Amino acid sequence: MKKDIELVADVLVIGGGPAGTWAALTAASKGSKVVLVDKGYCGTSGATAPSGTGVWYVNPDEESRTKAKLGRFELGGRLAEDTWMNRVLDQTYENMNQLSAWGYPFPLNEEGNPHKTGLQGPEYMRLMRKIVHKAGVKILDHSPALELLADEHGVGGAVGVRQQTGETWKVEAGAVIIASGGCAFLSKALGCNVLTGDGYLMAAEAGADFSGMEFSNAYAISPIFSSVTKTAYYSYASFYYEDGSIVEGAGSKRGRSVIAKKISEGIKVFAVLDQAPEEIRPFLRISQTNFFLPFDRLGIDPFKDKFQITLRLEGTVRGTGGIQIVDETMKTLVQGLYAAGDAATRELICGGFTGGGSHNAAWAMSSGTLAGKGASEYAQRTGVGNRDLKGLSSVPITVGNSTFKTAEYVRAVQEEVMPYDRNLFRTEHKLAGSINRLDDLWKDIRNGSISIEGNAIKARESVAMTLTARHMFNAAINRKETRGMHKRIDFPQIDANQHYRLISSGLDEISVRPKPVEQEAILK
Numbered sequence: 425m426k427k428d429i430e431l432v433a434d435v436l437v438i439g440g441g442p443a444g445t446w447a448a449l450t451a452a453s454k455g456s457k458v459v460l461v462d463k464g465y466c467g468t469s470g471a472t473a474p475s476g477t478g479v480w481y482v483n484p485d486e487e488s489r490t491k492a493k494l495g496r497f498e499l500g501g502r503l504a505e506d507t508w509m510n511r512v513l514d515q516t517y518e519n520m521n522q523l524s525a526w527g528y529p530f531p532l533n534e535e536g537n538p539h540k541t542g543l544q545g546p547e548y549m550r551l552m553r554k555i556v557h558k559a560g561v562k563i564l565d566h567s568p569a570l571e572l573l574a575d576e577h578g579v580g581g582a583v584g585v586r587q588q589t590g591e592t593w594k595v596e597a598g599a600v601i602i603a604s605g606g607c608a609f610l611s612k613a614l615g616c617n618v619l620t621g622d623g624y625l626m627a628a629e630a631g632a633d634f635s636g637m638e639f640s641n642a643y644a645i646s647p648i649f650s651s652v653t654k655t656a657y658y659s660y661a662s663f664y665y666e667d668g669s670i671v672e673g674a675g676s677k678r679g680r681s682v683i684a685k686k687i688s689e690g691i692k693v694f695a696v697l698d699q700a701p702e703e704i705r706p707f708l709r710i711s712q713t714n715f716f717l718p719f720d721r722l723g724i725d726p727f728k729d730k731f732q733i734t735l736r737l738e739g740t741v742r743g744t745g746g747i748q749i750v751d752e753t754m755k756t757l758v759q760g761l762y763a764a765g766d767a768a769t770r771e772l773i774c775g776g777f778t779g780g781g782s783h784n785a786a787w788a789m790s791s792g793t794l795a796g797k798g799a800s801e802y803a804q805r806t807g808v809g810n811r812d813l814k815g816l817s818s819v820p821i822t823v824g825n826s827t828f829k830t831a832e833y834v835r836a837v838q839e840e841v842m843p844y845d846r847n848l849f850r851t852e853h854k855l856a857g858s859i860n861r862l863d864d865l866w867k868d869i870r871n872g873s874i875s876i877e878g879n880a881i882k883a884r885e886s887v888a889m890t891l892t893a894r895h896m897f898n899a900a901i902n903r904k905e906t907r908g909m910h911k912r913i914d915f916p917q918i919d920a921n922q923h924y925r926l927i928s929s930g931l932d933e934i935s936v937r938p939k940p941v942e943q944e945a946i947l948k
Contacts, residue, residue, distance in 0.1 A: 440466030443765025450796025500775020578759025598803025606740030753798025776908020
C-alpha cells in the first residue's frame, strides 16, 4: 500500500526524547541524512521533558569516578560493568559540557562556575529540538511508528501514521535507532503515557533479544492527586497513618515495600516533608517546580500538611531492563537495528537498580550519542539500496474494519503488572499465574487484526504492553533470588550462583537464558 509520505534517509530515529535527539544530532554531525519520528511533539513529550532531573556528571579524576561507580553498585546486585560505566561517564561529561557551550542555563556554584549535575527538562529538551533542527534533521511530530520494515539483510526502515492528519508515512533507511523510551503501562506517571513499550515490540518482531527484564518493576511515590513521581523528595518525609501515628520503616531504604504492603491492605498512608531543613525549602521549589504545582492548586503546604500518597508503576522507565545491545555502537542482534535510552537495557551501568534521573539521564544522552555514531557509520558503509522491505508487525495491520479489543487487552495487562502483590512482591505461584494469563491474552491478540483506519496506535500499544509484561515475568520467574529491585518473597536473599544477566527472547514463546557478567575491574 502506498504511503501518503515517503522518505529516504541514512538513519531513522524512532523517539524524540533525550536519547533520540542526541542520536539524531550525532548521526547528522557524521554526515548522515536523518529523519526523526516522535509519538508526541519532539521536545515536550516523554518522561524528561516535564521534569527536572539529576545527571550522573562526574569530574574525570580517579577518586571521584571510583566513588561514583561504587555508588549504586551493591544496590544493583553487582551487575554493572566497569568498562560501560567508564564509557558513559566520559560521554556524559562531554555532552554536558557541550550543552553548556550551546547556552544551556546551568546555575552557578559559589565559585561562579556552572553547576552541571542537573537539568530542567523543559529548557533541556527545548534546546535539543532547536539544535537537532539546526543540524538538518527532518522531524515528524505526532507520528508514531507502527512497525519496522525489513528484508533478509536486516531492518531497513519503518512505517507509521501522523496522528493529527491521519496520513500514513514510510521511511526507508540504512539504519534504524529505537529510542522510544520504556514502558510504564499507562500508569499516569508524569510524562509516561506515551511510553508503552512500542520499541520493545518492534525490536522483538525483528528478532532482537532483551536483558534484565526482571528489573522492570519500579514503583515511585506520588500524591494520590498528582502524577508527579519525584521520590528523592520523600527522603525528607515522615510517613503517617490516618490517625497521625508514624508508619514504622516507611522512611528506610525498604520504605517503598513497607508503604506498598500497607496500601495493599487497604490502609491509607500519608506523608509530609517535615524533615526538609527550612533553609533548603526555597531551593527544593526552584529545582522541581512541577512537584509543588498540584499542592499549590489545592492549598496544601507539603512541608507542614499531611497528604495521602500512593505508588505509581514506572516499569522500565525507572527500571533497568530493555533491548540487549552487543557492543559500544549500541547495535542489537539484528542487522541495521540500534537501541538507546530507556529502550535499551541499562543494566550495564547500574545493574538491577536505579532511581530517578542521574544514571538514567546520563544513559539517555550517552547511549543516544553512541547509537547515532554507530548507526551513521553502518548506514554509510552499507547504503540504503533498493530493497524489497516487508512490515514485521506480529498482528496484521490492515485496511478496513477491525474489532481489535484494545481496551480489554490494556485492562488485562494492567491487572497483572500494577498490583503490588503480583509485580513487587513476587513468588513462583503468582508469577506462573500471571504468565499463563498473559500467554492466553497473547494468543487472543495474535488471532486479531489492526485497522489502519481505526485507532491503530492504541491497538499497537496494547500489543506492546502485553509483550513487555510477558518478558518481565518470564525473566522474573527464572531469577530465583532477590537482587536489585527484583524481589522474590520465596527467595528473599541474593544468591552468588545467580550472578549473571538473564537474556529473554521471542514473541509467541519466551525463552530465558543466563549470560555471564564481565569481571568488574573496580573490585580488583
